[in-house]
Amino acid sequence: MKDTFIHQGMRKKLVATLQKKGITNTEVLAAVNTIPRHLFMDSGFLDHAYVDKAFPIAADQTISQPYTVARQTELLNITSGATILEIGTGSGYQTAVLLEMGATVYSIERQNELFKKTKRFLPKLGYRPKKLIFGDGYKGHPEAAPYDGIIVTAGAPFVPKALLAQLKVGAKLVIPVGDDVQIMTVFTRTSATGFDKEEFGEFRFVPLLEDKN
Template structure:
């Protein structure tokens, strides 16, 4: 579990790349500068960990490219002690970014293999989400709702209604929407009232599909 000066230098370079691509949120950039992304990857990918690329993490899933992590995190407008629901814990890297930004993170993972690995890894790195759970991301975590913001890190064919219901008024939901074999549209929903949501569509991305009732 080594994090060296070389790794820190590579992270500084990565942050410069993200700034050039339009990431301006200082909290997001500071978190990415701090978190050892190479420790969230298979050791065979260690030399590539600070490239702006996605990599496989097992169970047919990927760790998102840093730009995507930064872009989604920036859209959430996270403030200290915000309650954030994350759908798709995956490697735990996005979880770590949000925790480092000061959020209270409640995260759900559908793949048991990844859930077990990440549950062990995060505490070793000093990252302490409020709650990690193994379950169906489409259902969210109603027992802990409402949330200041919700982030979905997998592509969904539509925005799950339970997630919309678990968002605070004024809260922000960031989700890639689209079919499994097509680019998804990054979508931001801002809850304006009990019944009204403001919708923004923000460009095409590619994510693994959001899984429902697997395992």
């Protein structure tokens, strides 16, 4: 569990790369600069930890490209103290970014192997989500709704109505929508029944799977 000066220097370079790609949110950049991403990856991939690419983790999943994590987090537009629902805990890296920014995080993972691994791992780094849930992300987590923001870290073939229903008015759902290639889509709840929709280009994610339980 070492975080050396070399790792810290590599993170500074990664932050510079993200800035060149258009990430401007200083709190997002500070979180990326702080979190030891190499510890979220298998040891064989340590050389790639601060390259702006996605890499494999357990259960045929990936740790998202740093730019994707930063862009989704920036689009979420959260402030410290916000209550966020994350769909797809994965390695826990995106969870850590949200926690580093002062959010209260509920996170759902449907791969039991990943769920168990990440639940053990995050507290070792000092990151403690409000709740990690093994379950179906399509259903969200209505027990703690409504949320100040919802972030989906897998490609959804359609937008789950349950997630829209669990947003506060004024809050955003950031979700990649599509099959092979996804369009990063942001829904902002404007009223009890109204939503604004914006699109932010193409991304590639592993699919969001349902009915695991």
